[in-house]
Amino acid sequence: MDMRKLKTLVDLVSDSNISELEITEAEGKVRIVKAGYGVPTTMMMQPAGQMMMSPAPQAQSAPVDAGAAPAAAETPAAPAGHVVKSPMVGTFYRSASPGSKPFAEIGAAIKEGDPICIVEAMKIMNEIEADMSGTVTKILVENGQAVEFGQPLFIIE
Numbered sequence: 001m002d003m004r005k006l007k008t009l010v011d012l013v014s015d016s017n018i019s020e021l022e023i024t025e026a027e028g029k030v031r032i033v034k035a036g037y038g039v040p041t042t043m044m045m046q047p048a049g050q051m052m053m054s055p056a057p058q059a060q061s062a063p064v065d066a067g068a069a070p071a072a073a074e075t076p077a078a079p080a081g082h083v084v085k086s087p088m089v090g091t092f093y094r095s096a097s098p099g100s101k102p103f104a105e106i107g108a109a110i111k112e113g114d115p116i117c118i119v120e121a122m123k124i125m126n127e128i129e130a131d132m133s134g135t136v137t138k139i140l141v142e143n144g145q146a147v148e149f150g151q152p153l154f155i156i157e
Contacts, residue, residue, distance in 0.1 A: 006030065081157035082132055086147040090121035094143045104136045104154065116154060119147060132156060 013021050013032045022031040086092070094102040094117055104116040115127040116136070138155035141147055 081137055081155040082134065083152045084116065084128070084131060084154040084156060086119055086149060086151045086153055087128065088119055088121050088126065089149050090119040090126070090147060092141045092143065092145050092147045092153065093118040093120065093125075094139070096125075104130075104139070106136055106139060108136050110134065110136060110156065128153070130156065 009021060009023065009030065009032055012018070013034050018034070020031070020033045022029065024030075094104070096103075096118065103114075103118075104110055110116060110130045111133045112130055114130045116130050117128045118125050119128055120126070134156040136154055137157050140152050140154065147153065
């Protein structure tokens with residue numbers, strides 16, 4: 001991918017409501033992320049090589065974040081018990097409505113097939129069911145938090 005095309009993509013993200021853009025081509029992958037309402041701050045090209053571009057005021061913050069990411073990835077230990085993961089990207093809710101009782105609490109005994117939370121995706125409420133019977137030992141996500149595909153939600157023993 002040549003520099004003119006990269007500049008065009010950066011300008012596209014900068015001048016629009018797009019907050020993140022990722023493009024994969026034969027030569028590699030480019031990901032541009034807009035920080036707040038400013039100009040795009042991250043540009044990476046893989047596998048031919050990596051390139052990061054930042055505006056001058058933010059040039060010092062980008063390397064600090066890049067160095068912190070590997071350390072954070074190594075820190076978490078594997079949790080004991082069975083991990084229930086999100087089957088989709090969306091917003092996590094512990095109950096059917098804001099005032100109602102949560103589907104599952106820490107220490108609650110649940111059966112396989114019991115609803116344990118909701119993940120809202122594209123304005124559709126998707127009930128997530130327990131895939132095994134046991135006791136909820138940990139809730140790993142806060143109510144209303146955005147979740148990714150495969151992100152751990154609960155630990156059941």
